[in-house]
Amino acid sequence: MKEIINNIQEKFKISEVTEQRENQYFISVEKKDTIQLVTYLKDIEKFTNFILLTAVDWIEKGQFQLTYMLNHPSKKLDIGVRTFIERENATMDSAHHLWEHVATFQRELKEMFGIDFPGSPRVDEPFLLEGWDNIPPMRRDFDTKKYSEETYFPRPGRSTNDPAEHMKKKLYPNE
Amino acid sequence: MAEEKNYKIIQPDNSEENKFLKPENYKREVTAPDGNTFIVDPLNDYFCDAKPQPHAPNTIKVVEKFLNWARSQSIWVLGFGTGCGSIEIYPLMTPRFDAYRFGVQQRPTPRQSNLMIISGYLSVKTLKRAIRSYEQMQSPKFVMALGSCTINGGMYWDSYNTINRLDHYMPVDVYVAGCMPRPEALLAGFMELKKRIREGKGEGANQYAENFDWYKANQKKIIKDWNMPDYNW
Numbered sequence: 001m002k003e004i005i006n007n008i009q010e011k012f013k014i015s016e017v018t019e020q021r022e023n024q025y026f027i028s029v030e031k032k033d034t035i036q037l038v039t040y041l042k043d044i045e046k047f048t049n050f051i052l053l054t055a056v057d058w059i060e061k062g063q064f065q066l067t068y069m070l071n072h073p074s075k076k077l078d079i080g081v082r083t084f085i086e087r088e089n090a091t092m093d094s095a096h097h098l099w100e101h102v103a104t105f106q107r108e109l110k111e112m113f114g115i116d117f118p119g120s121p122r123v124d125e126p127f128l129l130e131g132w133d134n135i136p137p138m139r140r141d142f143d144t145k146k147y148s149e150e151t152y153f154p155r156p157g158r159s160t161n162d163p164a165e166h167m168k169k170k171l172y173p174n175e
Numbered sequence: 176m177a178e179e180k181n182y183k184i185i186q187p188d189n190s191e192e193n194k195f196l197k198p199e200n201y202k203r204e205v206t207a208p209d210g211n212t213f214i215v216d217p218l219n220d221y222f223c224d225a226k227p228q229p230h231a232p233n234t235i236k237v238v239e240k241f242l243n244w245a246r247s248q249s250i251w252v253l254g255f256g257t258g259c260g261s262i263e264i265y266p267l268m269t270p271r272f273d274a275y276r277f278g279v280q281q282r283p284t285p286r287q288s289n290l291m292i293i294s295g296y297l298s299v300k301t302l303k304r305a306i307r308s309y310e311q312m313q314s315p316k317f318v319m320a321l322g323s324c325t326i327n328g329g330m331y332w333d334s335y336n337t338i339n340r341l342d343h344y345m346p347v348d349v350y351v352a353g354c355m356p357r358p359e360a361l362l363a364g365f366m367e368l369k370k371r372i373r374e375g376k377g378e379g380a381n382q383y384a385e386n387f388d389w390y391k392a393n394q395k396k397i398i399k400d401w402n403m404p405d406y407n408w
Binding site for chain 1: 195298299300303326327328332333334335336337338339340343393396397398399400401
C-alpha cells in the first residue's frame, strides 16, 4: 500500500494522506485532479471495484466534501479519494464513464445535496423524493424536524427527553 | 413486418397540472380500423373518476349480523410489505404461527384481498402506491397498521420523508403497537379485527367514502407529483 501511495504522490499533488488501517488509506486531492486520479487508480493501480461515492456538507466552510471509495479486489486494499467542492452552485465532473453504477450515486447526490453532475445519465430524474419542491433535504440548513411538523400531522402527546438533561437529573438530582 | 402505429401522441402544454404527467398518460389521437379518428385521454378514459359511495347495511339486523360474521371469517391479506414489518409477516404463514388456522391467508393482488397490512413506516413514495392499492381493493375492506411508525411516526417522527399518522390518509381499523410487533401480536390483532367486524365496526370503506374529500386533500398535500386519477377501481 505504501508503494502505491508513493506512486500517486509522484504523479499527483496530494494535500493530505490519512492511514485509517494498514490496508485502508484516504488521500485528499484538488477538485480538478480528482477524476484523473480515480481513472489512474482504476486503470494503472487496478482498483477496479467502485464501492461508493458520498458527500459531507461542511456548511461552516461553504464546501461539500466528496469521497470516492475504491477497492483492490485481489490485494484487499481500500483507498478513498477526498475532494472539496464549492457549496454554491455545486458542480462536479461526472465519473459514470468509468463504472456504470456511479451514475446512480450521482443521481442520489443530485437529489439529496443538490450537487450537479452534468452529462451523467438520468441525473435529473427523481430517485426517492418524487415531486420534491424544497431545498435538498440532506443539506444541513434544511430543518427536517420543522418540515415534518408542518407537513405530516404530528400526533399530539408525544414527549421527548434530552439525553444530557435527563442523565444530569438522574445522576445529580441535587445540583 | 413492423406493425404501423395507429395513434398520434398529442404533446401536453406546459401548464401546472401537466407538470408531472407520465408519457404513457399523454392524450393521443387514435385512428380506428374504419377510418374514424377519436381522442383517447388515458387518465379520464381508462379509470373511474366517480367518487366511491358508502354501502348501506342490510336493513334486517339478523342478516347484517350474519353477513358480518361471514366477513370476519374470510380475511384475505394483501401481501404488501412496507418497512421492516414485512419481515414479521412471513413467519405468520409458517407452521410455528400458522395464521391459516384463523382463516387468514395472503393474496398477491389487491383485487383478491380485503385486508391491507401497512407493516411499518411509509415514505411518501410508498404511500402513493399504498393508496392506489387500497383503492383497488373491493369493499368491505380493512386496514391494519403495524408498529409505532404508523401510529405517531415512531423513530422516524422527524424525518422529511416518512408520514407520522396513517389515519390521515386511509381509515385504520386496528393498530398493533410495537417496534416491531411479534407475529403473536399480529395474531392478536387479527382476533381484535374479527371482533370489530362482528360488532359491525369494520366500516373503513364507508368511512373512506364519506370523508373522501378530506382524505384526498391530505393525500394531495404531501404527494406533490399527483399524476394519477383521483379514484380508480
